Amino acid sequence: MPPVLTAITDRVHFAQTGLVNWTLVTGDGGVLLIDAGFPGNRADVLDSLGRLGFGAPDVRAILLTHAHVDHLGTAIWFAETHGTPVYCHADEVGHSKREYLEQASPVDVAAHVWQPKWLKWSVSIIRKGGLTHAGIPTAAPLTEDIAAQLPGTPKAIPTPGHTGGHCSYVVDGVVISGDALVTDHPVAPRPGPQLLPSVFNHDEQSCRRSLTALATLDAEVLLPGHGPVWRGPVREAAEKALQA
Secondary structure, eight states: OOOEEEEOSSSEEEEEOSSOEEEEEEETTEEEEEOOOOGGGHHHHHHHHHHTTOOGGGEEEEEOSOOOHHHHHHHHHHHHHHOOOEEEOGGGHHHHTTSSOOSOOHHHHHTTTTSHHHHHHHHHHHHTTTTOOOOOTTOEEOOHHHHHTSTTOOEEEEOTTSSTTOEEEEETTEEEEETSSBSOOTTOSSSSSBOOOGGGOSOHHHHHHHHHHHTTOOOSEEEESSSOOEESOHHHHHHHHHHO
């Protein structure tokens, strides 16, 4: 099933799938991808680009919220095949290059597979290349000068916790939160604004501090890494996640 593509502003578009989401920011000189799905989402990413009138060569850059395989997967192919620049927070560059890995291990996940939804999710992500450990050797830190040249001039909002260098972004007043704040997940106990289950988080206390940081943003739309668009004060979404 192709991703559901929603126009959020004139240039911000949200691609949602049952496993993971990404954001496309269009501009005169091409398009910026914020996150890029699993390796097995390549056709979905290309489909979302095509529906906006773009192809792989039109991707000016890929901006990662963090370097988990469900967010950098297709970026590996873009970087290798098209030389697409890939940027992230400076503290996430080593993770993107796979100098180290901050990700739930198969053993961590296996402890939960007796639950049907965890088993179904595990099978689904394996089919999408979820066991891939490849990195992106060319990953580089996003600087203000680089951001100023990208479609939408994204503003970085550091939100560490899910990974050590996790970063959210603001474009056109819209918050792209990655996994710092999600609105659902295939293994979530309930829908709604929340943190991911702790097994997925590098530092749970930092996750909660990052929710507090997101709650200070004056924004009315949030695009999460998992789950549907949140429309309403982002502060309320962050507060709901903190209470949960």
